[in-house]
Amino acid sequence: MGATATVISGTGDPRDDALDDPANDSSTLLDAYSRVVTNAVEQVSPSVVRLDIRHGGRRRGGSGSGVILSPDGLILTNSHVVQGAKRADVTMLDGRGFSARVLGDDPDTDLALVRIDENATLPAARLGNSKKLKPGEIAIAIGNPLGFDASVTAGVISALGRSLRSKNGRLIEDVIQTDAALNPGNSGGPLVSTQGDVIGINTAIISGAQGICFAVAANTASFVLGQLVAHGRVRRAYLGIGAGTVPLPRRIALRLGLMQKMGAVVSAVEAGSPADHAGLLTGDILLAVEGVPITGADDLVRVLDAEKIDRTIPFDVLRRSDRRRFWAALRERS
Template sequence: MRAETDHLADDRRCELPLDAYSRTVAEAADRVGPAVVRIENRVGPRGGFGSGTILAGDGLILTNSHVVAAARRVRIALSDGTEAEAEVIGNDPDTDLALLRAGLPPGTKAASLGDSKSLRRGHLVVAIGNPLGFESTVTAGVVSALGRSLRGRNGRLIDDVIQTDAALNPGSSGGPLVSATGEVVGVNTAMIGGAQGLCFAISSNTARFALGAFLRHGRVRRAHLGIVAQTVSLPRGIAVAIGAGPRAVRIGAVEAGGPASAGGLRAGDVIISLDGHAIGGADDLSCLLDADCLDRSVVLSVLREGCVEERAVRPRERNL
């Protein structure tokens, strides 16, 4: 009898981790699932479908930029089948994020953004969306890596991307990546075709930044210098002599009347730093030219004809 009791106790102990896992996934899905919508973009010959997350009861919905594309209005369907029209009030291809506003029924469930910086590799995450037309689909996995960079559809790097093995498929884009506590920690955005378990989400902290910009300005404000930037390698001797890294940015061309031209920069100059921050390539320069660089001058250290010079340049807002 004692041996049989011990055997049953061992079986229960083996089942407990699975029960806890299942319970966590189910609770996360139950908490956020009602806030996930299906998005239909009818612009263009084929249109498209995706997912989104209701973040406020007054109708704010977060999704991917590539889901709405050039559309100004899209159709949404709530988890209970209710349909509505939503207006695109912010669209930023550089972060692949967009914000919609729709008139929603009273009592519509909303999700909350969590802090993606609290994530660690191995943390359980749940992806919710409408892949391939299969609505309210839930997949689960772990955080595979943090701080990835992903090349956006417009060629710009998206930083602070979350890598996960929670399965995504076409139609999942724009849906939430949910933590074990039921908070949205990412916006599902991409998968690697032909690979298994390589999926990516824009972090919730990036989403919070874009959300604030959309609500304040209707867009994410960024600066530009009016140059064609080319990433180049510096000869080791020169890099050591001037205290620079192995790579920098060479100016291939200067826009007439642009900020760089007004600041005395010219084609052939090599930018090695901006306001003391080392520039290791064109992506570094793009990341540093954010809204904080607007309405003031920045100091560029440039290598010209073997000498390092400093130039004050006043960036302008970049219009997409």
Template sequence: MALPASELQPDDARLLDDYSATVADAVDRVGPAVCRMERVADSRAAGQGSGFVIAPDGLIVTNSHVVGDVQAVRIAMPDGTSTGGRVLGRDPDTDIALVRADGHFSDIAPLGNSKRLRRGQIAIAIGNPLGFEWTVTTGVVSALGRSMRASTGRLIDDVIQTDAALNPGNSGGPLVSSAGEVIGVNTAMIRGAQGIAFAVASNTASFVIAEIIRFGRVRRAFIGVSADTVALSRRAALLSRVTSRTAVRLRSIEAEGPAAKAGLREGDIVSAIDGHAIGGVDDLVRMLTAERIDRETLFTVVGGSGIRQVAVTPSSRR
């Protein structure tokens, strides 16, 4: 049972005061830049979530699932002002979207470097859960480097797990460090579980934002295959020079796609790409980054007659 403040030892009371001041200062820095996002469809509000301003000219980060497939949004700020905005781009594979709001904003929420995070450090969530506007919850960074499945089926890597309480409406809001920097974009909680919630790391959000600003979308490499994960024999692993005991079998090949043009066939088992082990479908997806677009990439293919190398030149994913 918690002791009343009057019964705390002086050092304990000072620590609590320092903790409270740290959280309050971080909220004061970031809170004014956190907004309520409403989708607008046929001039009607069609769902809501949270977001935060990252630039004075009205760039706002939120979740892709918050904006859905609409182009227009309504944005409400803590000072009572509201404005319209348009969706510049969305990336369902990471659940990040970028919005341009009308007007100029004096308060912004700076994106921090999520690579510097440590388990146990303070995590502060700000958003609009269940219609309770501009709510603050606190916890810690529970784990780093988690993966979670996006609505597209692709794995989102480098996800932050936190026990800061999140509820519907928090989606798209910032997860903030004690230094007042955004370390993640709140995206999901596990229903029925207490103290398990997730945020897309700020470094992932920064990458997506840069891609959308430059290209209007996130570019990813495409080879035109569907695949599944299969066991890899010890002999095949040795021949492939990989330690993985699983690989990827190509289930189907898209006609006229990069894989088909390179000579890959249905049933081929891919154990490595450019010498890096491919232990499953998620590894294959993860390797097909924008850097491989229009660049010859070497696939190690395991067959009954041994190992062969196939040069594939991925195109830009549609």
């Protein structure tokens, strides 16, 4: 009669058994996620401020958040937080308070620029490259609604290159959508990557935005920041479309010899606009403007600059499977 062998799995060390426990793996992953979010928040939150808006020298306006982007006190926030005012009170995370003036306002992107009056060296966050973002990446929304503590929510990037209509009817281009909820008072604060880069400026003016967050992408914010510093406003040519970022169909791109992989799809055409008169339609994909390749909504925001006001400009478009050229007579955005 043969002997019966009993096979014992594992080494007998209970620590090895714990490594095989799925619950333990989940705990390890959650701990890693928590550390990533915590590190990003610790890096950026000192640069996040509360803004109390002043009208006529008195604090009668609203409030919101902002993010310091230069050590000498340049703060980016929302246009709807500023509400056309010229002055604001700034409260830092550490409780310090400063007075500030509004340098410029751009309702078309819901962005505004504020500068602190006092001579101080302040913690500054850095703007990232929003063109490198991908859906599914972690996004962290930070605000300073109370002036003394940061409010944080985290989620993932749901969509990129969105074009959404604000409450005042303007189409805001190059918008990031994330499921990180936007808390009251966090509007104007940064949307942050796991590396601690500011990838967007949160906005809460989109109707039905409860439970999710929309943010103006960092590349558009960088362009607007430069314009506001230089001119106090953003002069831009008006085309009259809403646009999003989409990949080009590979088969069609190869057949047409297109080198670019992305384009800006027309999501809406305003009646009576230059785009409408030119014959652009919803679903068209913009490939180039006056020979300059368009690889997304952020490119479109930058290329429609003041130099193109009162000019008739060629737009290369992919319509279905054909490349076409349309000419639009652009005017200044009012």
